[in-house]
Structure formats: C-alpha cells, structure tokens
Amino acid sequence: MNPLIAPSLLSADFSCLREDIRRVEEGGADLLHLDVMDGCFVPNITFGPPLIRSIRPHTRLLLEAHLMINDPAKFLEAFVAAGADRIIIHAEAVPQALAVLAKIRELGAQAGVSIKPKTPLASVEPYLPVVQTLLIMTVEPGFGGQAFLPETLPKIEAARALIDRHGYQLDIAVDGGINLETAPRVIAAGANVLIAGNAVFGQPDPAAVIRQLKNAKPA
Ligand code: DX5
Ligand code: ZN
Secondary structure: OOOEEEEEHHHOOHHHHHHHHHHHHHOOOOEEEEEEEEOOOOOOEOOOHHHHHHHHHHOOOEEEEEEEOOOHHHHHHHHHHHOOOEEEEEHHHOOOOHHHHHHHHHOOOEEEEEEOOOOOHHHHHHHHHHOOEEEEEOOOOOOOOOOOOHHHHHHHHHHHHHHHHHOOOOEEEEEOOOOOOOHHHHHHHOOOEEEEOHHHHOOOOHHHHHHHHHOOOOO
C-alpha cells in the first residue's frame, strides 16, 4: 500500500495559498495538513479558523487541523464550522482526552491525537480505539523545516505493532522532517501517512515530490 501524502500548508507561500493548494491537489496530495499554533503550547503562532474558512471553498481535499494549542476543547466548534474535516489534538495539552475526542466526533469531524517526540506511546494507548489518526511528531513541534529525529522510529514501530495486534482501524501519521530520504525509514517503521511541508512546498515542482513520496519504498 502506498502511503498517503499530506502537504503541510505551513511551508506554502501565504500570499498565494489558493495557487499553492491547487498545485498540490492536482499533484496528487491525499489531504491537506494545517498547523495551528498558539504561541503557548509551542513557541510559534500561525493561523486559526479564519484561514481555514478562506481556503475551504477552493479545495476538495480533506482538511486536517493539527492543533498545537493549549485547551483545544474551547475551539472545536470554531474549527469544524470553518471547514476542518479532521481535528488532531495533542495528548500533552489535554490530560484526559477521551471527552474531547468524543466531542470532535459529535461535531461531525474525524478525531486524531498527536504526541511530541519525548511523549511515550503509553500516554495515548487508551485513545487508539476511538481515533482515526495517531500523529507521531518526528520533530519538536513549532516550526517547519527541522531535521527528522531518528529516535522516534522505535515509537512508530511500537505503535504499528500495537495497532495491528489489536486490529484497530487508524492511520499512523508522521510529521516533521519527512522528505525523500526519511520517508523510506518511517514507512518501514509502519507509518502510512506522510505529512511534509518543506519537502513539498520548498521545491519548484511539488507534484514531482508528492509522486516520489507516494512511491517511496520501505528501507
Ligand atoms: C511542525 C508542524 C509540521 C511542519 C512539518 O510543528 O507540525 O506539520 O509543518 O514541516 P516539515 O515537513 O518542513 O518538517
Ligand atoms: Zn503538523
């Protein structure tokens, strides 16, 4: 099975988002990854519901909001109303996330949970039966264009083993430093969704990179 490719809009040119989105959509992207940062949970600020509302009419791609914010429960309605199809919260931001994940699904969106590189898999185990995506950060969240952290590979392997053992139906997404060199390693470890910002939008031909990432073989 080829991995799904989720370009991260963080590395797009914000002065021509519609054009950048069109290029990755036509280039074969499977979904669009939207990094929401609040300057508290991570040391950076990006965008919120208004931007999602603006791009929603211009793409058919599934829009996935990766909420790197404290207290995401406060903003779920706003993100769903803006057009997010999937909401991923951080386990570190919500100690007891089951209720928040249930609320996301009640609002009609898909739910996901993410963990930072140093957060153990055990902290999200209780959520795996109820989420659509487990997002394993492969850099410290906050900025695009960072180097992949190879110490996250065993966690991806452990997640794949656990999910397969239980027969849970969810994606394992990886986020941070994913490019043509690291893709084969995360695929071999068990990831099936590749989120990539710099590797896609930092290139003159994003479609070519998407194609190559999709065809990356485990190594
Ligand atoms: C980082 C974000 C990532 C980021 C990935 O905090 O969650 O989605 O955009 O960017 P690259 O692919 O450039 O590492
Ligand atoms: Zn992200």
